[in-house]
Amino acid sequence: MKKWFGSLLLATVIAGGLTGCSSEEDSVVMAPVPDVKSQFKPESDWSTSVGHGVQHFFSKLRPHSAYGKIFVASRDGIVKALDPADGKKLWETDLGDEHRTYLSGGIQTGLNQVYVGSETGLLYAMDAETGTLKWQQDISGEILAAPVTEGDLVIVHTSEGNLIALEQKTGKKQWTISTEVPNLTLRGDSTPVTVSGGIFWGTANGRLAAAIASSGQLIWQQSIGTPKGATEIDRLIDVDSSPLIIGSTLYTIGYNGQLVAIDLRSGKPLWKRNYSSATNIATDGGKIFIVTDQDHLVAVDARSGTEIWKNHQLEHRLVTEPVLIHNYVVVGDSEGYLYWIDRNTGEFVAEQYVNSSGFAVAPIALQDGGYLLITRNGDVKKLTINQ
Numbered sequence: 001m002k003k004w005f006g007s008l009l010l011a012t013v014i015a016g017g018l019t020g021c022s023s024e025e026d027s028v029v030m031a032p033v034p035d036v037k038s039q040f041k042p043e044s045d046w047s048t049s050v051g052h053g054v055q056h057f058f059s060k061l062r063p064h065s066a067y068g069k070i071f072v073a074s075r076d077g078i079v080k081a082l083d084p085a086d087g088k089k090l091w092e093t094d095l096g097d098e099h100r101t102y103l104s105g106g107i108q109t110g111l112n113q114v115y116v117g118s119e120t121g122l123l124y125a126m127d128a129e130t131g132t133l134k135w136q137q138d139i140s141g142e143i144l145a146a147p148v149t150e151g152d153l154v155i156v157h158t159s160e161g162n163l164i165a166l167e168q169k170t171g172k173k174q175w176t177i178s179t180e181v182p183n184l185t186l187r188g189d190s191t192p193v194t195v196s197g198g199i200f201w202g203t204a205n206g207r208l209a210a211a212i213a214s215s216g217q218l219i220w221q222q223s224i225g226t227p228k229g230a231t232e233i234d235r236l237i238d239v240d241s242s243p244l245i246i247g248s249t250l251y252t253i254g255y256n257g258q259l260v261a262i263d264l265r266s267g268k269p270l271w272k273r274n275y276s277s278a279t280n281i282a283t284d285g286g287k288i289f290i291v292t293d294q295d296h297l298v299a300v301d302a303r304s305g306t307e308i309w310k311n312h313q314l315e316h317r318l319v320t321e322p323v324l325i326h327n328y329v330v331v332g333d334s335e336g337y338l339y340w341i342d343r344n345t346g347e348f349v350a351e352q353y354v355n356s357s358g359f360a361v362a363p364i365a366l367q368d369g370g371y372l373l374i375t376r377n378g379d380v381k382k383l384t385i386n387q
Contacts, residue, residue: 028316029316030315030316030317030318031295031312031313031314031315031316031317033335033337033351034313034314034339034348034351036339036348036349036350036351038340038349038350038351038352039349039350040340040349040350040385040386041350041352041386042350042352042371042383042384042385043383043384043385043386044381044382044383045087045370045382045383045384046086046087046381046382047087047379047380047381047382048082048087048089048380049378049379049380050072050073050074050078050079050080050374050378050380051073051074051075051076051077051078051378052074052075052076052377052378053074053075053357053374053375053376053377053378053379054074054075054104054360054376054378055075055357055376055377056376057075057102057104058104058144058187058188058360059075059102059103059104059119059360060104060105060106060144060145060146060188060360060361061073061074061075061103061104061106061107061116061360061361061374062106062107062146062361062362062364062374063107063361063364063372063374063380064106064107064108064109064114064364065084065364065366065367065372066109066128067109067112067128067129068084069081069082069083069084069090069128070082070083070084070366070372071107071109071114071128072107072374072380073103073107073116074103074378075101075102075103075104076096076101076102076103077094077095077096077101077102077103078092078093078094078095078096079092079093079094079095079103079107079114079116079124079126079131080092080093081114081128081131082380084366084367084368084370084382087380087382091129091130091131092131093126093131093132093133095116095118095124095133100120101118101120101122102118102119102120103116103117103118103119104117104118104119104142104143104144105117105118105123105142105143105144105145105146105147105156106145106146106147106191107146108146108147108148108149108154109128109149110149110154110168111149111152111168111169112127112128112129113125113126113127113128113134113168114126114127114128114131115147115149115154116147117139117143117144117145117146117147117156118142118143119142119143119144120142121138121139121140121141121142121143121158122136122137122138122139122143123136123137123139123143123147123154123156123166123171124136125154125168125171134171135170135171136171137166137171137173139156139158139162139164140158140160140162141158141159141160141161141162142158142159143156143157143158143159144158144159144187144188144189145157145188145189145190145191145192145242146191148191148192148193148194148199149168150194150197150199150213150214151213151214152167152168152169153165153166153167153168153174153213153214154166154167154168155192155194155199155213157189157190157191157192157201158189159181159189160178160181161178161179161180161181161203161204161205162176162177162178162179163176163177163178163179163192163199163201163209163211163216164176165213165216174216175215175216176216177209177211177216177218179203179204179205179207179209179221180203180204180205181204181205182204182205182236182237183232184232184233184236185204185236185238186204186236186238186240186255186278188238188240188278189204189240190202190203190239190240190241190242190243191242191280192242192243193242193243193244193245194213195245195264197212197213197214198210198211198212198213198219198264199211199212199213200243200245200250201242201243202224202238202239202240202241202242202243202252202254203221203239204238204239205237205238206223206224206225206226206227206237206238206239206254206256206257207221207222207223207224207239208221208222208224208239208243208250208252208260208262209221210267219267220267222260222262222267222268222269224237224239224252224253224254224257224258224260225237225254225256225257225258227256228256234256235256236255236256237254237255237256237257238254238255238256238257238278239252239253239254239255239257240255240278240279241253241254241277241278241279241280241281242280244280244281244282244283244288245264246283246285246302248263248264248265249261249262249263249264249270249302250262250263250264251281251283251288251302252281253275253276253277253281253290254276254277255276255277255278255293256276256293257276258272258273258274258275258276259272259273259274259275259277259281259288259290259300259305260272260273261302261305271304271305272305273300273305273307275290275292275298275300276292276293277290277291277292277293278293279291279319279320279321279322280321280322281321281322282321282322282323282324282329283302283324284324284327284343285302286301286302286303287299287300287301287302287308287343288300288301288302289322289324289329289343290322291319291320291321291322291331294312294315294316295314295315295316295317295318295319296310296311296312296314296315297310297311297312297314297319297322297329297331297341297346298310298311299329299343299346308346309345309346310346311341311346311347311348313348314331314333314339317333317334317335318333318334318358319331319332319333320332320333320359320360320361320362321361321362322362323362323363323364323365324343324365325340325363325365325371326365326369326385327343328340328341328342328343328349328350329341329342329343330362330363330371331362332354332358332359332361332362332363332373333358333359334358334359335356335358336353336354336355336356336357336358336359336375337351337352337353337354338351338352338353338354338359338363338373339351339352340352354373354375354379354381355375355377355379357375357376357377357379358375358376359373359374359375359376360376361374366382369384370382370383370384371383371384
């Protein structure tokens with residue numbers, strides 16, 4: 001079986017797999033919308049749209065800010081550059097004119113180009129100033145994670161377990177690292193991170209891998225969890241989270257695995273804690289913030305892994321990855337609510353309803369103090385907080 005768990009159905013499918021013929025009492029129940037007395041109300045600066053969004057499909061097309069522009073994309077192949085000040089379209093490219101595009105692999109920039117991947121295994125490079133398609137490269141396997149750039153390379157992680165580096169200017173392949181993909185995995189892939197010439201990423205077989213970015217030489221792999229249980233679903237281990245680096249320590253988390261702190265130099269674990277997640281983690285420098293596979297929000301001390309607080313009020317609401325905006329932990333849910341959480345206490349500070357299509361990705365913070373969000377139906381909004 002290929003990667004087939006969609007994020008919207010993940011909790012329900014897993015519940016069914018664990019119980020066989022589930023009774024009504026066994027069903028996963030989404031927590032109600034919390035009753036939050038908001039301490040502030042975000043105000044809209046502007047709004048626009050991009051294509052039809054991602055709808056209910058698994059496409060992590062989070063907006064990207066670079067070169068004084070905001071880049072957004074839709075699953076049906078529309079890529080736009082927007083002016084951060086007023087949201088006006090600077091350029092628009094339709095990659096779906098000649099192909100069944102199905103964009104899904106996030107947005108990245110480098111060498112004044114914009115990169116985005118697709119479920120059909122195509123990586124596109126566009127001119128950041130004009131939107132002109134510079135090149136496209138056919139890569140075996142779905143591109144579900146955002147590319148990453150390092151030096152003159154753009155590097156993608158595919159559903160077939162391959163990490164592939166290409167020249168940014170030409171799209172020519174430079175090297176490939178292959179890792180094992182089990183028969184059953186989550187639908188999604190870890191977006192790599194680079195630091196000091198190294199590249200780090202999670203694998204579908206429950207490991208964190210490290211390589212030299214310039215040559216593709218594998219340095220080490222570290223297990224993030226051990227398969228347990230009687231069924232294939234019980235024993236599923238996948239590291240879809242993007243690694244997080246603070247100084248000389250790397251943090252990552254696996255589904256049915258653990259939250260692990262790893263020394264970058266040796267690749268050896270510093271500590272491990274029993275949390276399971278398939279989403280990215282966030283930090284304020286001293287704390288690590290995670291959303292568990294049950295949609296519990298947790299903060300742990302970055303040095304020791306000690307749990308600081310846990311908020312379970314969003315249980316099974318299909319919550320996005322956490323992000324830090326204005327010193328708040330922010331997540332969105334499947335019904336279109338954004339939640340603002342005190343990063344020190346885990347208590348709700350504000351709640352914002354956007355629209356019923358919900359969120360596939362978290363908002364992004366902008367340099368002017370505002371933040372940008374995109375909903376599953378393609379609505380794009382810039383907002384600010386006036387406290």
